[in-house]
Structure formats: C-alpha cells, structure tokens
Amino acid sequence: MSMWSVVGLVVLVLLIGAGYTAQRLMRLQGPTQGDVIDKASRGQSALLVLDVQEDFTKDTKARQWPAAFVEERIARINALAAEAQARGEPVITTRLIYEGGYTNFLIGLLGEGLGAKGSDGLELDKRIGFQPDMDIVKSVGDAFASEELEAFLKTHGVGRLRIAGLDGCYCVKSTALGALGRGYAVELAEDAVLSIDPKGWTDCRAELVSKGVQLVKSAELAVAQ
Structure with a gap:
C-alpha cells in the first residue's frame, strides 16, 4: 500500500x-420522542429537579461557577420542593450517570469525567434539603428517556411539569422539549435553573418559550397557587 x-x-x-x-x-x-398523553385526564402537577449532583455543582478547571450562584439556586430549588410537597405534589430528582465504554471515554476526554461511572460526585449535592418522592438515574440528557419517569407521572396523574436544575442548555432544554413533545404543560422555574453558559442559556430559554414553555419565578409560584 x-x-x-x-x-x-x-x-x-x-x-x-x-x-x-x-x-x-x-x-x-x-430530546426523545414518545406517546402523547391525554392531558385532560391528568390534573396533577409535579416538580422535576434535574441533575443537581456534586459533579456538576462543583468548580473544575474548565467550569467555574460565579460566587454564591450555586448556593442561591439550590436554595430556590429547596424552596420549590418544600412548596410542592406542602401542596401534595410529587417531587422527582434525576441523576445523570453516563453508560457505555465509548460514551464514558468521550466524557473523560471532553467533559472532565463529570457524570462518568466511577466518579465520586454522582450523588445529589449535599445542600439539597428535601427527600424526593422519586430519584431516577438516567444516562442521557432528556429525563423522558427513562421509562421509570413516564410510569411515575402516569401513576400520579401528572400533566403539568415544573422544571428546575441543570444545565439549562443541555438536560433542562432536552427534557423540556421531550415533555412538550409528549403533550405535557411545561413550566420552567427560570431562577432555579443553573447554566455554566449564561449567554447560551439566554438563547436556549428564548427557544423554549417560542415552543410553548412557560417561564415562572420560584417566588411567584407560592403566591400563584
């Protein structure tokens, strides 16, 4: 040759x-695709808190959070969860743990190993102050890739989701789009969302709104309901 x-x-x-x-x-x-729900028969709301794990809330060489930003956002998430549970609404947390040798290789190469199997930061951030009604482990951004989530929402008659957590431009965005595609009403507690890329998050948020996501403030939720 x-x-x-x-x-x-x-x-x-x-x-x-x-x-x-x-x-x-x-x-x-x-985002993933799935069956469209009958929203009229699902009158319950739920709070979905995405991937607030030690791996993703800590500062790393390539990812530096603004001072006190994570503390403030987690405090808002805790308040949202307390309010939801006081109303009898389920609170669901997710944790992202990547699967597959090649995927974990890529995450090690491009993503500092955050979320990779064997990492010591796969549990929820220790500042999360509530006990979720369900904790789901997922291996991709969109939480609706998990059959457990769909089954839980169906069992509890959930047709409206409030979403908080991280990262706004990735797992939050893909999960919100996955929910919209299945017919859920989607609210984004925008002051309880974390994104390492504030400018990118501004664009992602605008895209989500254009597709039907409703923006709400965590402080407004307690007043409105």
Missing part, C-alpha cells in the same frame, strides 16, 4: 470516527 493510500485510509477512519462521535453526542443531549 502506498503512503498516500495509508494517509487516505487514516483520514477516512478519522472522518468516520468524528461522525460517530458527533452522532453520539447529539444522542446524549437531544
């Missing part, structure tokens, strides 16, 4: 690998 044939083969392998990697990353963060 000539040198140019070898070079061509290497380039081809790299292109195939890059395409596979891009496809895998899109699958990890894109």
Whole structure:
C-alpha cells in the first residue's frame, strides 16, 4: 500500500470516527420522542429537579461557577420542593450517570469525567434539603428517556411539569422539549435553573418559550397557587 493510500485510509477512519462521535453526542443531549398523553385526564402537577449532583455543582478547571450562584439556586430549588410537597405534589430528582465504554471515554476526554461511572460526585449535592418522592438515574440528557419517569407521572396523574436544575442548555432544554413533545404543560422555574453558559442559556430559554414553555419565578409560584 502506498503512503498516500495509508494517509487516505487514516483520514477516512478519522472522518468516520468524528461522525460517530458527533452522532453520539447529539444522542446524549437531544430530546426523545414518545406517546402523547391525554392531558385532560391528568390534573396533577409535579416538580422535576434535574441533575443537581456534586459533579456538576462543583468548580473544575474548565467550569467555574460565579460566587454564591450555586448556593442561591439550590436554595430556590429547596424552596420549590418544600412548596410542592406542602401542596401534595410529587417531587422527582434525576441523576445523570453516563453508560457505555465509548460514551464514558468521550466524557473523560471532553467533559472532565463529570457524570462518568466511577466518579465520586454522582450523588445529589449535599445542600439539597428535601427527600424526593422519586430519584431516577438516567444516562442521557432528556429525563423522558427513562421509562421509570413516564410510569411515575402516569401513576400520579401528572400533566403539568415544573422544571428546575441543570444545565439549562443541555438536560433542562432536552427534557423540556421531550415533555412538550409528549403533550405535557411545561413550566420552567427560570431562577432555579443553573447554566455554566449564561449567554447560551439566554438563547436556549428564548427557544423554549417560542415552543410553548412557560417561564415562572420560584417566588411567584407560592403566591400563584
């Protein structure tokens, strides 16, 4: 085989690998599709708190949170959960733990290993001050990839979801879109959402609103209900 044939083969392998990697990353963060619910028969609301785990709330070399930002957002999440449970509404937490050797390789290479199997930061942040009615482990961004979540919401007659947690541009966005696609009414407690990219989150939030998500403030929820 000539040198140019070898070079061509290497380039081809790299292109195939890059395409596979891009496809895998899109699958990890894109919304999923599922059956549309009968919202008229589901009068209950629930709070869904996404991925507030030690791995994702700590500062790392590549990810630095603004001072006191995480403390404030977690305090708001705790208040939302207390209010929801006082009204008899279920509170669900999720934790993101990636599956698969290649996915965990990518997360180690591109994502500082955060959320990878074997990490010591996979549990909920210790500042979370409530006991969820259900805690779900997921391996992709959209929580609706979990059959457990859909079954829980069906059992409890939930047709309206309030979403909080992180990251706004990834798991929050994909879960909100997954919920909308299934016919849920979706509220975003925007002052209880964390995003490491504030500018990007402004664009993501606008996109979600354009698709039917309602923005609410955590302080307003207690007054409105």
